[in-house]
Amino acid sequence: MKVIEPTPLRIVLLAIACGLLVLIPLVVERAPARSAGSPGTRLEPEHVVLVEPLAWLQAGAYDRAEALLTALTGAHPEMGEAWCLLGSCALAQGWPEQAIDSLRRGLDLMPATLFQILGHSQWAGAAERLGRADEAWDHVMQALRLDPQCPPALELGARLARDRGAAAEERRFLERLLEVRADAPQAAEWRARLAELDAAPRP
Numbered sequence: 001m002k003v004i005e006p007t008p009l010r011i012v013l014l015a016i017a018c019g020l021l022v023l024i025p026l027v028v029e030r031a032p033a034r035s036a037g038s039p040g041t042r043l044e045p046e047h048v049v050l051v052e053p054l055a056w057l058q059a060g061a062y063d064r065a066e067a068l069l070t071a072l073t074g075a076h077p078e079m080g081e082a083w084c085l086l087g088s089c090a091l092a093q094g095w096p097e098q099a100i101d102s103l104r105r106g107l108d109l110m111p112a113t114l115f116q117i118l119g120h121s122q123w124a125g126a127a128e129r130l131g132r133a134d135e136a137w138d139h140v141m142q143a144l145r146l147d148p149q150c151p152p153a154l155e156l157g158a159r160l161a162r163d164r165g166a167a168a169e170e171r172r173f174l175e176r177l178l179e180v181r182a183d184a185p186q187a188a189e190w191r192a193r194l195a196e197l198d199a200a201p202r203p
Helices: 008-033 045-059 060-074 080-092 096-109 114-130 131-148 151-164 167-180 185-198
Strands: none
Touching: 045 060, 045 114, 060 080, 080 096, 080 114, 080 131, 096 114, 114 131, 114 151, 114 185, 131 151, 167 185
16 A cells, blocks of 8 residues: 655645535535625635645646646635645645745635645745745744644744754754654654754853
């Protein structure tokens, strides 16, 4: 049986999938009772169509996911969640600039915290690939303000802190990572790095 590694992208997408399982019944149940101009959280029936591109993203079929999400953002440009997933799809294909463009649009539109976390953590990853460390750091911090236990943001934060020579911050990120993902394949690597930090001379 093929084992699928739990990469940061798959971790976040799995979290979105769980969120959608909760969201979709609410969409179907509440949407008919909502008046046309009523304020509050937007729960549109069209959100159901995110399930198929999400499934293709999880399966690694990025071309199919991209085609569906491109059509969806064309038909519903106000749906920030679709823009956010399109950004994730671009990043997974190695296109960080396009990812940031889509994520920026999505973050301006999204009401749901779950997708905000995804947007900021993916934007941070894209900015890191482009060598824009300060921009990446800013979006790591924004993701962690929304979810202090977000594994992709913690892992990227530890990497950025190491590059900045900020040993105390790196240690804090690694310790939090081990609290929330002690059974992760990278856990041994994180523990080894903590041991290196502990053995290093203190300033």
